[in-house]
Amino acid sequence: MASLTLKGLTKRFGRTTALSCVNLHVKDGEFCVLLGPSGCGKSTLLNIVAGLLPQDEGTVLLDSQPVDSLSPRDRDVAMVFQSYALYPHMTVAENLSFGLRMRGVPKATIRERVLETARLLGIEDLLEQKPSRLSGGEQQRVAMGRALVRRPRLFLLDEPLSNLDARLRDSVRLELKRLHRQIQGTIVYVTHDQVEAMTLGDKVVVMCDGKVHQVGSPETIYSQPVDTFVASFIGSPEMNLYKGRLIRKDGCPHFVGSGFSLKIEGVQLDLDGCEVEVGIRPEDIRIGQGVSVALQVKVEMTSYVGSEKYMHGRLGQESVTVRVPREADFRAGDIAPLSINPDRVHIFHEGRRI
Amino acid sequence: MKRIANGYKGERVSRERFELAIIYVLRFAGILFFVAIVVFPFYWMIVSSLKSLDELLMRPANLALDIRKINFRAYYEVLFEHGFQRYIFNSVYVSVATLVLSVVLATLGGYAVTRIYFRGQSFMSYSILIIYMFPAIVLVIPLYVAFSRLGLRDSIHVLIVVYLAQTIPVALYMLRSYFKTIPPEMEYAGLVDGCSRLGVIWRIVIPISAPALASVAVYTFMIAWNEFLFAFMFLDTPEKFTLSRGVVQIAESVHLSKQLVMAASVVATLPIMILFLFFERYLVKGLTAGAMKG
Structure with missing residues (x-):
């Protein structure tokens, strides 16, 4: 197994820049997930690492x-x-x-290794079949097996689960994680599915428009998004984001948006009067009177997703999504009090976290 | 209300039946027509080749063949007295050479225009068929003059070159369409697994394209086997004649004997018929496979 380093990787297709100056280091044995919306250049990156595409600038090091x-x-x-x-x-x-x-x-x-790999993936019985006779899940295993059997220095996985149906995807995902523990391989895994990225990755690389926005553990990516793109891309339902202004009141900075204001601590005072955005995750807002900031929300609807329940409403002019207790019962038009934990508020100035 | 519904339904059924009947009749008539114009000359050819000269002269309009009077004399003469053994060899040589070269070159060329990016690639890819804007008769005279001046004309190898120029465009076009249906990832997988570019073509692209390659092979073989115009213009020495040229040689000879011409035609046609019937499945599959996603 090997470590992978990318230095200043740039790739252009005609006028569009698919990758611009990507730097990345993946440690030996690490499971690194490239996460981003489709067309963000993550597959291009993988093809360059594999040597299938030449880069315009930069270096790939193994x-x-x-x-x-x-x-x-x-x-x-x-x-x-x-x-x-x-x-x-x-x-x-033969595959x-x-x-x-x-x-x-x-x-x-060869015979020994093929058998060993087939046993590892539970496909011993399929060895004599042609791929067209296999189900989607079996084909996926064979594709994994073809990579595993070689014992390469690096595994590159390009959305390997996206052609499976939802239930199968969950079980294969867990299997993949277990497999990684077993073989201790270095893996670069491309996906647009944040659940896959969060559950599989030791390290998650969030990409958009050919640029790396943030590299970090799933926890860091989720709890300290570096900019508004990462903040809104990671998490489902999306983080609530509000535009407004920082204004000093009584010696303390306050965020003033359209319809509500928040007292904020731990912000540099030189941003006084600046346009900022605040982000609050649905689970960081509580229904009921809390410690600090109390607000009123007008309920529009609730959505129930089994393990959790979300309430969608209006906070002044803005819309808001709040995770509520499952037994909470709201009707459209209800007015409910909200409280926001000021420690969990993310503040962005010109798109970057402060 | 109910009656109207029933009436409507009844009308529709009878109309459907009427249309089906018309389709049935037209289809039958069509098949009959094509069978008549294709099979009849063939039948006439075989029957005439099995008769003696006397019988042909006495009853030229007799369509039937008397089993007791079947006569293979014409075949014997064609093969052993008119040099057709040599012509068969020449035809096989020319056709096989055309087939092999055409398939090899069209595979590499077709692969290049689908997968390898170079300046003018899409122009190349779409201009392949331009040569078919020139009828062969337009090309044959300048080529005749050119090869005569070069002193290369009376040669079956030059004929192979001309046949390649005729078959490669279509072969390339057919293979190009087929190669386009192979997902590039399949080839990437091959490259990552340790093949060179040629290795990918040999181990992955060619086996997957087997039906298309078979149909290209049959097509080029047929074109080369049946070609007459260039063979007629280019070849002077009887030892170099191909079958189609040989048949004309007999037909033009001073004492025309019809049964000999017919026997010669059968000898020239039969191999290609057998080949076609044998590979027909592949031919149709290969011709249509690319067309789906082209």
Whole structure:
């Protein structure tokens, strides 16, 4: 297994910039998830690391050795594709052994490793089948197996779960996590699904428009989003974001938005009078009178998602989403008191966290 | 209300029946017509080739074949006295060479215009068929003059070059359409698994494209086997004749014997018929597969 370092990686397609100056370090054995909306350049990044696309600027290093001049074959990385890309004219066993055969591994070793991998993934019974006869979940396993059997320096996974149905996706996701524990491999995993990113990643890289917005553990990404993009992209339902102004009252900075104001602590005073945005997650707002900031919300509707319940309403001119106790009973038009924990308020100035 | 509904329904059923009947009749008539114009000449050819010259001269309009009087004399003469063994060899040589070269070049070319990016790639890709804007008859005279001046004309190898120029565009076009349906990820997987670009073509693209390759092979073989115009213009020496040129040689000979011409035609047609019937499945599959997503 190897560590992966990207330095100043830039890729342009004609006039559009797919990646601009991406820097990243993935430690040996780390599970790194690239998360971003579709078209943000995360798959392009993966293809460049694999050597399938040349970058315009920057360097890819495996174990601190530049690999830019190496062909995909010589980089010794394995890739799992969204469409699985199994070879349709070969059996499962042939699909698994293809990479080893291409590298001239002795036949006995190949047989042993194919069996071992098939056992690990529970696909021993499918070895003689053609991929077209397999179900989606089985195909996915074979695609994983084709990467695992090679014991490469680095695994690249491009949305490997997105073609599975929801239930299967959950179970395969857990299996993947377990598998990573077992093989201790370095994995770069691309997804647009934040649940996958949060549950799988040791490290999450949030990308948008070819730029890395934030790199951090799932906890950091969620609790300390570095800018408004990360703040609104991570979390479901979305974080409540309000535009307004910082104004000093009684020696303390206050956020004044359209319809409500909040007392805020721990903000540099030189931002007095600046346009800012505050973000509050639905679970950081409480129904009822609280310690500090009390507000009134007009209820519009509630949505029940099984384990949780959310109330959507109006806070002055703005809309607000609040996580409420499951037994809470609101009707449209009700007026309810809210309190916001000031320690959990995120403040952004010109889009960046302060 | 109920009656109206029933009446309406009844009318619709009878109309449907009427239309089905018309379709049935037209389809039958159509099939009959095409069978007649395709099968009849073929039948006539075989029957005539199995008769003796006397019988043909005495009763030229007799369509039937008397089983007791079947005569293979014409085939013997065609094969052993008129040099058709040589012509068969020449035709096989020219056709197989055209097939092999055409498939190899069209595979590489078709792959290049679908997958490898270079300046003018899309122009190349779409201008492949431009050569078909020129009828062969327009090309044959300048080519005749050019190859004559070069002293290369009377050669079956030059004929192969001309046939390649005729078959590669369509072969390339067919393969290009098929290659486009192969997801690029399949090839990426091959590259990551340790193949070179040529390795990917050989181990992944070609096996997946087997039906298209089979149909291209049959197509090029047929074109080369049946081609007459260039063979007629270019070849002077009888030892170099292909079958189609050989048939004309017999037809033009001083003492025209119809059964010989017919036997020669059968010898020229039969292999290609058998080949076609054998590969017909692939041919249709390969021709339509690319068209779906083209």
